[in-house]
Amino acid sequence: MDFFPLPCASGPLFRLRGDDFNLYYAPGYLLRAAPDLVPLVEENIAVSHPDSNVPEVDILLACSSRAKREWNDLLERPYQPQSLHLYLNRRCQLACQYCFSDLPNRTDFSEVSIDTVRAGANLAAKNCAEKNLPLTVVFHGGGEPLLSWRLIEALQPELRMAADAYGIPLFRYIATNGVMTEERAHWLARSVDLVGISMDGPPDLQSVQRPFWGSGGDATSIILRTARILRENGVPVHVRVTLTNASALRQAEICRYLCENVFPRVVGVEPVYLGGRADSSMLIRNENLDGLIESFFEARAEARRYGAVWQVSGARLSEIHGPYCNIFRQVLQLVPGDVASACFKDVSAKQTCERGMAIGRFNEDLRLDDERVNVLRAAFSRPKECDACFLAYHCAYNCPNACLLKNERAPDVLCQMLKRIFSRRLIELGCDLARLPRPIAGTFVAQD
Secondary structure (H helix, E strand, C coil): CCCEECCCCCCCCEEEECCCCEEEEECCEEEEECHHHHHHHHHHHHHCCCCCCCHHHHHHHHHHHHHHHHHHHHHHCCCCCCEEEEECCCCCCECCCCCCCCCCCCCCCCCCCHHHHHHHHHHHHHHHHHCCCCEEEEEECCCCHHHHHHHHHHHHHHHHHHHHHCCCCEEEEEEECCCCCHHHHHHHHHHCCEEEEECCCCHHHHHHHCCECCCCCCCHHHHHHHHHHHHHCCCCEEEEEEECCCCHHHHHHHHHHHHHHCCCCEEEEEECCCCCCCCHHHCCCHHHHHHHHHHHHHHHHHHHHCCCEEECCCCCCCCCECCCCHHHHCEEEEECCCEEECCCCCCCHHHHHHCCCEEEEEECEEEECHHHHHHHHHHCCCCHHHCCCCCCCECCCCCCCCCHHHCCCCCCHHHHHHHHHHHHHHHHHHHHHHCCCCCEEEEECCCC
16 A cells, blocks of 8 residues: 555645545654545645644644745755764774775775864854754764774863853764774773664674674674673663665564664664675665565564664654755764765765865865855755655655765665555554544654
């Protein structure tokens, strides 16, 4: 069963017809109506009156209007970054088969500079203060950020000073491969507020998809030790799982392994990205899509039994969003070479400039290129074929496999996966609404 747009609605509104019920979806809100009340519901939708005699329809229409406003705001609001993402280096101990960074074979010692980070932190903190938000700093990398732990340590007072100067809290997140000494794991527990560990599952998957650089071999025992130390120190852990064609049908097994050994609060699963070291054999195949969907929901149910969340980020029903472009996410991403990039896949100044994604540069001070930001913003155009999709107002549109700023297109396996996962989720919510003693019932859709 599919959701189709209701042409009589003034904003984004979609309907799914069932034998025993109809579901109506405006971004962020789901309504279920018994068959005999469908004419009443659709009459109120067609009139779009803010004070109908059906409160649930009023909420549905309000969410539809809100989505339209927020989408326009997303595309038109000035670029005023409120989150600082630091790609610290281009080094890593692992040689992940699908790494999008495409790290150099020889050691690259370039790092983002302290002066650049200081300037970026002050810019982001000022914007955060105006929005009453904490200053969020993400330590990332074209490689492994913990290989620049001395730089992280040197940056901590700079980040605190920036947050304190504007009277806002500081929140620090790090994305790591988890490979470090015991001493470094204890240091990490003292240095950040949330840790994201990239791990693909049991040792047979981890050792093949994420082996050590050069020697090969399995890093599982080291990663589990890191997770244990973080847990003992009360630091929450999320896990990032990259799904390849070899692992897509093993999600329930992967979930059990992670929940019993890493104890994450959230597990984010992402299909392998195009580019870098990834080749076509790793991509999810159409013939595996049915199995992937079933495996996803099995893992989701398994995660709940462990008190964890199993989710995918390509569509987030609780928020209005587009692709992962930094200019739309209000993210300031700084890379080695002291350049700000519009694309999270760029990991060096050279790569950023070659791809036309440079939106700022540090030279005594950090200057954003507003003209380039506007050019990139204007280049974004949601594909026409997406307009009729119920995910149109919260979807990454095949990003990062296809860049809409460059009019790229990619195979639609990711698109089909997201539509099927979230239509099934909405139908599940509709079944939950059927248990309520009301012929018309609605609910806001929360992020898993």
